[in-house]
Amino acid sequence: MQHNISPFQENDNGSNFNIKEQIDRYLVHWKWFTLSTVVCLVFAFIFLRYSTPEYSISATILIKDDEKGGLANEFSAFGDLGLMSGVKSNVDNEIEVLKARTLAYNTVKDLKFNIKYYNKGDVKTSEAYTNSPLRVNFFNFDESFYARDTLFRIRTISQSKFELFDKEDKSKGQFNYGTTIKSRLGNMVVTLDIDSISAKKNTEKNILVVISPLIKVAENYKRKLQVNAVNKMTSVISLSLIDQVKAKGEDFLNTLIKRYNEDAVKDKNLVASNTEIFINQRLESLTRQLDSVERGAERFKKIEGLTDIPTNAELFMKTASEYEKNVIENETKLKVVTYMLDY
DSSP states (O other): OTTOOOHHHHHHHHTOOOHHHHHHHHHTTHHHHHHHHHHHHHHHHHHHHHSOOOEEEEEEEEOOOGGGOSHHHHTGGGGGGTOSTTTOOOHHHHHHHHTOHHHHHHHHHHHTTTEEEEEEOSSOEEEOSSOOSEEEEEESOOGGGGGOOEEEEEEEOSSSEEEEEOTTOOEEEEEETTOEEOOTTOEEEEEEOHHHHHTSSOOOOEEEEEEOOHHHHHHHHHHHOEEEESOTTSOEEEEEEEESSHHHHHHHHHHHHHHHHHHHHHHHHHHHHHHHHHHHHHHHHHHHHHHHHHHHHHHHHHHHTOOOHHHHHHHHHHHHHHHHHHHHHHHHHHHHHHHHHHO
16 A cells, blocks of 8 residues: 555656756856857858859740741742751750850850959959959960960059969069060950059959860850750740859850850851852753753754744734635625626
8 A cells, every 4th residue: 555656646746847957057058058159150151251152044035936937937938949948947956056065165265264363362262254453365376275274373563563473373574554475375465454453452462364275164164054945835945054153154145145146147148048049040040941942943943944833823814814805805896797797
């Protein structure tokens, strides 16, 4: 009987939970909690401050499909002649054209993406696409320039001078902006955006100029570019890519679409020109053939002593008509004479 304890008494003893004691147990280590919070905030700030963000850029274009009308249908009358077979296009074909290496190569070449500018900082070196205080312009170079893979550094000294360093970071001397500098890459001229320098108290900046092979840059953007049809019911194509510099990605897509439209217009003009040439050649050939047939017929008539059949028929009908008229007149005169004799 002494061991017969009610289960409700055991639950009451076990549920004796003191919140204050639990809080006091953790408050003893408040210093560590505060320190860990501060450290986490500092690391989060450093990560957000020096990490490189990535931006998603997209655009859409409308393709004139064969089944939805367009230039190909307007030229379909030439299909029997085999002239417009190369003009027909659809969404799938245009997607492959937009993914072509040649289109990406010409796009990055127009934008000079093989030359990159970086702001060299103490902790982070970030690409300066639109906010670079200077630009390097190359001229009088050969095609091997687009296969170069090198870098050099420019240190701005003032609004009129800068110092040039090679890839081993050895000084090549001080130069004035706008001066032509001869190098293995070709002649180059460095220009300065005075507003970007004068707006800052510290005029000294280190700009890292990186030159990459153009084909490598084109392959990189070709790999990043995503081209897909919006859906199967429309002829709208979506283009998208992810780039660390938003303005650079936007310029690439805009220039890519511009180059695509220019190439499409050139192809259509070429087809129309070839069609015109073909038709003119066929007309000239048919004219020569007809002339040859007419001359042959004329020679045959002369050899065989034949005259123009339509003209002969017309002359025969005229002669027959005049003969019939003379016969009628003679019969009338004969009747009159006979009457007079009888009289």
